[in-house]
Amino acid sequence: GAVVSxxxxxxxxxxxxxxKIECRSLxxxxxxxxxxxxxxxxxLMLMAxxxxxxxxxxxxxxxxxxxLINHASLTLSTLTVTSAHPEDSSFYICSAVNNEQxxxxxxxxxxx
Amino acid sequence: GQQLNQSPQSMFIQxxxxxxxxxxxSSIFNTWLWYKQEPGEGPVLLIALYKAGELTSNGRLTAQFxxxxxxxxLNISASIPSDVGIYFCxxxxxxxxxxxFGQGTELSxxx
Numbered sequence: 001g002a003v004v005s006x007x008x009x010x011x012x013x014x015x016x017x018x019x020k021i022e023c024r025s026l027x028x029x030x031x032x033x034x035x036x037x038x039x040x041x042x043x044l045m046l047m048a049x050x051x052x053x054x055x056x057x058x059x060x061x062x063x064x065x066x067x068l069i070n071h072a073s074l075t076l077s078t079l080t081v082t083s084a085h086p087e088d089s090s091f092y093i094c095s096a097v098n099n100e101q102x103x104x105x106x107x108x109x110x111x112x
Numbered sequence: 113g114q115q116l117n118q119s120p121q122s123m124f125i126q127x128x129x130x131x132x133x134x135x136x137x138s139s140i141f142n143t144w145l146w147y148k149q150e151p152g153e154g155p156v157l158l159i160a161l162y163k164a165g166e167l168t169s170n171g172r173l174t175a176q177f178x179x180x181x182x183x184x185x186l187n188i189s190a191s192i193p194s195d196v197g198i199y200f201c202x203x204x205x206x207x208x209x210x211x212x213f214g215q216g217t218e219l220s221x222x223x
Contacts, residue, residue, distance in 0.1 A: 004154075006154075032208060034210070034211075042215070042216075043200060043213045043214065043215050043216050044155070044200070044211075044213045045213075046210060046211070046212075049210065091152075093154045093155075095154075095211075097208040099207065099208060100157065100160065100207070100208065101208065101211060102157075103154030103155050103156070104154050105152075105153050105154050106152065106153060106154050108152070
């Protein structure tokens with residue numbers, strides 16, 4: 001139990017385009033999900049807390065208009081990277097809370 | 113904000129050796145957790161510690177929650193090649209709440 005999936009697993013896009021990443025809790029409902037970003041050889045940095053039915057809470061320094069989060073159901077949160085640029089290339093990981101945080105497998109975003 | 117210092121940054125050891133890594137914090141946490149991350153995957157929880165002074169084992173892994181609530185260590189005994197990966201400590205103040213991650217310890221095990 002407590003499986004979290006992400007889709008896509010990897011995506012390559014052109015600079016200026018928008019990319020949507022999905023995070024799903026497969027066998028439990030999650031009121032709260034978290035989005036992290038991880039650059040190569042670095043730790044996971046929390047970007048935002050996604051709450052079902054309400055606005056996401058963003059960490060300091062994370063642009064909410066650039067990283068749009070929608071948590072429309074108890075099993076799905078989406079992160080949209082708008083007008084992506086090469087510096088947005090990173091590994092994006094979500095987690096869903098079922099007493100503890102269960103992490104998805106990550107999405108590798110490459111912006112050309 | 114709260115910061116975690118994790119050391120060492122990397123370790124290169126021989127199969128069968130024991131490993132120790134630790135994390136210290138500038139402020140207290142109510143929960144300490146240890147994760148392992150393999151390349152291209154999300155982190156997987158290894159051990160969770162909920163009380164100051166708690167010592168918990170999971171197979172060859174042992175972790176302790178420091179008395180001051182500002183530190184934790186993870187030991188791996190008799191390492192094997194599949195122990196290779198990056199180990200992260202994380203601090204948390206509320207169950208299901210935000211995690212603050214350490215910088216990670218990259219472990220390499222030579223057969």
